Amino acid sequence: MGRLNTPDEQEATLLWGRSYRGTAEAFVDSPRPKELERVFNDDLKKYFALACLSRSKSASQVLVEASSRVVFKVRVLLEKSIEKPVVTFSLRSDDFLFQAFSGWFYGSSKKQGVSVRFPLTSCVPTPMCASGCYAHDALDAAPLPLIRGVLNGVIARVYEEGGNNRRKRIERLLQPHTRRAAIAAHREIQGLPPGWTRKPRIRFAHVGEAAAYPNFSNMIAMQVKILTRGEVDCVVYTRHPMADKLDPNLWVVNYTLDKTTERATARVPNNARIVYSAWGGETSQCGAVNFLEHHRWVHMKPAGKGSVCPATLPETTDRRCDALRCDFCFNKV
Numbered sequence: 001m002g003r004l005n006t007p008d009e010q011e012a013t014l015l016w017g018r019s020y021r022g023t024a025e026a027f028v029d030s031p032r033p034k035e036l037e038r039v040f041n042d043d044l045k046k047y048f049a050l051a052c053l054s055r056s057k058s059a060s061q062v063l064v065e066a067s068s069r070v071v072f073k074v075r076v077l078l079e080k081s082i083e084k085p086v087v088t089f090s091l092r093s094d095d096f097l098f099q100a101f102s103g104w105f106y107g108s109s110k111k112q113g114v115s116v117r118f119p120l121t122s123c124v125p126t127p128m129c130a131s132g133c134y135a136h137d138a139l140d141a142a143p144l145p146l147i148r149g150v151l152n153g154v155i156a157r158v159y160e161e162g163g164n165n166r167r168k169r170i171e172r173l174l175q176p177h178t179r180r181a182a183i184a185a186h187r188e189i190q191g192l193p194p195g196w197t198r199k200p201r202i203r204f205a206h207v208g209e210a211a212a213y214p215n216f217s218n219m220i221a222m223q224v225k226i227l228t229r230g231e232v233d234c235v236v237y238t239r240h241p242m243a244d245k246l247d248p249n250l251w252v253v254n255y256t257l258d259k260t261t262e263r264a265t266a267r268v269p270n271n272a273r274i275v276y277s278a279w280g281g282e283t284s285q286c287g288a289v290n291f292l293e294h295h296r297w298v299h300m301k302p303a304g305k306g307s308v309c310p311a312t313l314p315e316t317t318d319r320r321c322d323a324l325r326c327d328f329c330f331n332k333v
């Protein structure tokens, strides 16, 4: 484990975050993740330090709260800074899509399973979720996952704005990734605990908003359906105003409300399950399930009524849905 930052370093991190305005367009040799990491290395590291500070248990509370207030703004400005040269590259090179698909379009982790990430620029955050977002926690704030989110977002935008040829090219380039993701989703089933089974699934978007790119996302879900003959489900977590553009035949939709939006039920699509972000542990009965706020070092106790996701309870030790033998959020409503 690296050493903890000193109070002076923490203060310098906060000052940087407060003054950060993004960068003028940088030149990149290619849109490959390693090249983007090289060019934006300094800002990526500083954002990561800021995100850690906003979650710190040992730093002064004043610094923690102050960094929380700017962490979303900095993340989005950094993502936009990385996005600019990638978009420019996409306009000047036919090779762009091939290079942007290098590495992994889908991700996979023990906790999330197979999942897709997009940039936080795709979000329409509530006053509570911007700073509380789990995208600022641990690995999701690290340089390469952040860059992957930006690249996926640019690919999605090219698809949304592109003509038929570009769309077809993206579909072709995505296919091997989707095939690999489907195999990984099936492999998860082989590792399930004894006496427990469920359908294989891919989760959208574990960071960012798939609903911000509805044509692209519907295309992916259709590709998953065709390649797996309907065996793998696509599950979306969203609070996006365009959630109703996701094809109800292709998606399991979990629509997230919180204290600041719980009266806005009119925007919830008909086919969606309402789930509730219980920031500070404050639960509600307006959703089918409450997710208690939880970060690496902090797990909120439930306060209020309503059913609670067992993976978010403070006393739970193994927080994987499969370990808890629960697939409540992944079944069609």
Ligand code: SF4
Residues within 6 Å of the ligand: 289, 308, 309, 310, 311, 312, 320, 321, 324, 326, 327, 328, 329, 330
């Ligand atoms: S309610 Fe069940 S399925 Fe949904 S996140 Fe919690 S443990 Fe997983």
